[in-house]
Amino acid sequence: MTKSLLRSLLDGQPPGTPESLIVRCLSQRGAISAAQIARLTGLARSTVSTALTGLKKSGIVVELAAADETAKGVGRPPATLTLNPEAGTCVGVHLSLDEIRVAVADVSHSFISEKTIPLGLDYPPDRAAKLTKAAIAQCYEENSLSASGLLGVGVSVSGPVSPEGFVQRASIVPTWAGVNIRHVFGPVLEQPIFAANESNCAAIAEMMWGAAVGYEDFVLFKIDLGVGGAIVQHGRVVTGIAGGAGEFGHMSIDPSGDLCRCGNRGCLELYASFNRPLEQIARVTGRRVTMDDVIRMAEQGDVGALRMIEDTAEMAGRGLGMIGSVLNPPLIIIGGRMALAGDILLTPLIAAYERHTLIKARDVAPDRRTRIIIGKHTENDVLLGAVGLVLSHYGRLQ
Amino acid sequence: MTKSLLRSLLDGQPPGTPESLIVRCLSQRGAISAAQIARLTGLARSTVSTALTGLKKSGIVVELAAADETAKGVGRPPATLTLNPEAGTCVGVHLSLDEIRVAVADVSHSFISEKTIPLGLDYPPDRAAKLTKAAIAQCYEENSLSASGLLGVGVSVSGPVSPEGFVQRASIVPTWAGVNIRHVFGPVLEQPIFAANESNCAAIAEMMWGAAVGYEDFVLFKIDLGVGGAIVQHGRVVTGIAGGAGEFGHMSIDPSGDLCRCGNRGCLELYASFNRPLEQIARVTGRRVTMDDVIRMAEQGDVGALRMIEDTAEMAGRGLGMIGSVLNPPLIIIGGRMALAGDILLTPLIAAYERHTLIKARDVAPDRRTRIIIGKHTENDVLLGAVGLVLSHYGRLQ
Numbered sequence: 001m002t003k004s005l006l007r008s009l010l011d012g013q014p015p016g017t018p019e020s021l022i023v024r025c026l027s028q029r030g031a032i033s034a035a036q037i038a039r040l041t042g043l044a045r046s047t048v049s050t051a052l053t054g055l056k057k058s059g060i061v062v063e064l065a066a067a068d069e070t071a072k073g074v075g076r077p078p079a080t081l082t083l084n085p086e087a088g089t090c091v092g093v094h095l096s097l098d099e100i101r102v103a104v105a106d107v108s109h110s111f112i113s114e115k116t117i118p119l120g121l122d123y124p125p126d127r128a129a130k131l132t133k134a135a136i137a138q139c140y141e142e143n144s145l146s147a148s149g150l151l152g153v154g155v156s157v158s159g160p161v162s163p164e165g166f167v168q169r170a171s172i173v174p175t176w177a178g179v180n181i182r183h184v185f186g187p188v189l190e191q192p193i194f195a196a197n198e199s200n201c202a203a204i205a206e207m208m209w210g211a212a213v214g215y216e217d218f219v220l221f222k223i224d225l226g227v228g229g230a231i232v233q234h235g236r237v238v239t240g241i242a243g244g245a246g247e248f249g250h251m252s253i254d255p256s257g258d259l260c261r262c263g264n265r266g267c268l269e270l271y272a273s274f275n276r277p278l279e280q281i282a283r284v285t286g287r288r289v290t291m292d293d294v295i296r297m298a299e300q301g302d303v304g305a306l307r308m309i310e311d312t313a314e315m316a317g318r319g320l321g322m323i324g325s326v327l328n329p330p331l332i333i334i335g336g337r338m339a340l341a342g343d344i345l346l347t348p349l350i351a352a353y354e355r356h357t358l359i360k361a362r363d364v365a366p367d368r369r370t371r372i373i374i375g376k377h378t379e380n381d382v383l384l385g386a387v388g389l390v391l392s393h394y395g396r397l398q
Numbered sequence: 399m400t401k402s403l404l405r406s407l408l409d410g411q412p413p414g415t416p417e418s419l420i421v422r423c424l425s426q427r428g429a430i431s432a433a434q435i436a437r438l439t440g441l442a443r444s445t446v447s448t449a450l451t452g453l454k455k456s457g458i459v460v461e462l463a464a465a466d467e468t469a470k471g472v473g474r475p476p477a478t479l480t481l482n483p484e485a486g487t488c489v490g491v492h493l494s495l496d497e498i499r500v501a502v503a504d505v506s507h508s509f510i511s512e513k514t515i516p517l518g519l520d521y522p523p524d525r526a527a528k529l530t531k532a533a534i535a536q537c538y539e540e541n542s543l544s545a546s547g548l549l550g551v552g553v554s555v556s557g558p559v560s561p562e563g564f565v566q567r568a569s570i571v572p573t574w575a576g577v578n579i580r581h582v583f584g585p586v587l588e589q590p591i592f593a594a595n596e597s598n599c600a601a602i603a604e605m606m607w608g609a610a611v612g613y614e615d616f617v618l619f620k621i622d623l624g625v626g627g628a629i630v631q632h633g634r635v636v637t638g639i640a641g642g643a644g645e646f647g648h649m650s651i652d653p654s655g656d657l658c659r660c661g662n663r664g665c666l667e668l669y670a671s672f673n674r675p676l677e678q679i680a681r682v683t684g685r686r687v688t689m690d691d692v693i694r695m696a697e698q699g700d701v702g703a704l705r706m707i708e709d710t711a712e713m714a715g716r717g718l719g720m721i722g723s724v725l726n727p728p729l730i731i732i733g734g735r736m737a738l739a740g741d742i743l744l745t746p747l748i749a750a751y752e753r754h755t756l757i758k759a760r761d762v763a764p765d766r767r768t769r770i771i772i773g774k775h776t777e778n779d780v781l782l783g784a785v786g787l788v789l790s791h792y793g794r795l796q
Contacts, residue, residue: 014442015440015442016436016439016440016441016442016445017442038414041414042413042414043414044412044413044414044415047414160756160757162762162766163766168757168761168762217636217639231724231725233631233632233636234631234632234634236632238615238631238725239726240725240726240727240757241615241726241727241728241766241767241768242726242757242761242762242766242767242768243726244722244723244726244756244757245724245725245726246724247723247724247726247756247757248723248724250723250756251720251723251724252716252719252720252723252754252755253651253720255716255753255754262756264753264754264755264756318650318653321650322649322650322651322720323724324642325642325645325646325648325649325650326629326643326644326645326646326649326721326724326725327629327636327638327643327724328637328638328639328640328641328642328643328645329638329639330639355653355662356650356653356662357650357662358558358642358645358648358660358662359558359566359638359640359642359645363566363640364560364566364640368560368561368639368640369639369640370639370640
């Protein structure tokens, strides 16, 4: 009962009611005050207050105990509200290169369980769906959760996904190109399916729980074995007409450059991902190294490792400089495995951004400058974001 | 009385009321039906209906006679609603290279009057404000309009403008860099001042009256003596933290290229504007030509003129290909003087876009393809958009 009411409110039914607006706001933001709800929804304070009374009565919204007891001297602190954790659960699934990860969270944004399913390269969609179903069932059983409370499954895909759920060419898992995520998971899981590109998921994770909390507009730029990204504008992820927005790695910066896996030439990914630097270091040192190895080597002062990170930062900063001239965002979050290099990467990247972008930091007041920082959930952003798809009701496949 | 009520509703006061949402919606959209209002605001049909009764009673909203009498056979056509033309007027001002243009429109989106003030290069701000004031007064007098009905003045600037109204470096009128539009026009005109970059104004014109009606997301790309642009996302112009969004001309595509007027190297504007082609043609033909001359020459089959337009289209398509990989927009509108070349420009530009962008038309269903078209108001988009700033309540300087 509570679940079906919660589901219809999350679907915005009936449309435009204060109850539906408040439930979607809480689902997206986690725990916030009534005043914040009024500001974010544009509803009058009195309307929010009336609707909250009804939502609390029907068990959909709960009031959290004030965390800060020391505040009692300065009047009662405003109550923090959240969706009732018992009102429902969400599942996040990340389809990565050679494994599937599954996470379960409740609607108050708390994580309950997580599992990894090891697979080989190029695993087939039907097998993925069956193994995912089994892993979800196991999570619910181990944590004594009611399967009937499941509100939806968010699927993060390593490639662009169309609004209908089709995985586009340029996916890093080639066998999945042309596959429709809803057709694969919908009949097996029998749940509402949400899907998005993994970088869009990472952006949602940073927006809901991480470095972008409080920002309505930002850019996420991932530096890993590929280069990916996402754009959030007016509080919503920019999808693009065919799911191709935020594909920064495939800006063709040199039309006579090398062929890219996407079929174009001279894409930014060829110069700003950490693929070629790993090959260079292997060639010089005679041993295969990982990105984590190179970061460790750089931290210990290895000149070659430092140079490879700095050169990558220069190219990423050049690409971001162009993105800066296009979007002039308030915030750029650097994600991907190479973001774990911290300032070794960030310092030269910021210098390159400043050199190549139109609006320079020195031209504008401090509060008008673009901040460039490392993400907060770099190691787990994609899985977090897959759960966030359901909570934020983003990327629902119909 | 009506004016002050209209002004406060346009300001969204009190916040979130159906009346305020409806007035802002009508102000932005012109003439639409109650059903469209419900869809655009997210309000319930019954709420819209109740609020409209009150707004009609207070003379803020009027019902238009159905334009299509032939429709009577299929039931009464839905009434079209608009803000009462008598409830207020708006002024648009375009500060261009060597002249100022002024236009007056009513809140139902009808144009009443237009004037041009010829000036020399690098005209000073205080003189601009005084002459603008005189031109506005003349427009109102000649058309027997009440000056008390003026709701605000929208100013279009040939350069990026910060949200506070500061003209940024890279303005095409150098003396205006660092000047605050509100400080210049506010005290002289004694009206609410709105300001935006001229390309953002052009985008607003196309969104309100032109090629982008019905689109929530699109990109405008201007090819003229410079290259400019604008981004509309979720129905709103993307400003950027310092007003620098949409500066496509200053994407640095060749970091070792020629110095640009913005201080960077190898900006797209150097290759995709029509500045250098005019120099090339003048050198070869021995006479100075304008963009209109070149378009005429190309239409008559002049090989050199055709080649210059095609080369410009190639570079513009390359730049747009990158913007496509960033935003994957449903619609790209080509504006600027060179857009008047029509298919001579558009055909090679679309081919170049397809070659360089990630998501190719052939990869996706027809309704998932990026449409690239010529704007509807190319010759007057900036002045229209300056009026549109006030009507859409965009770029209000506080």
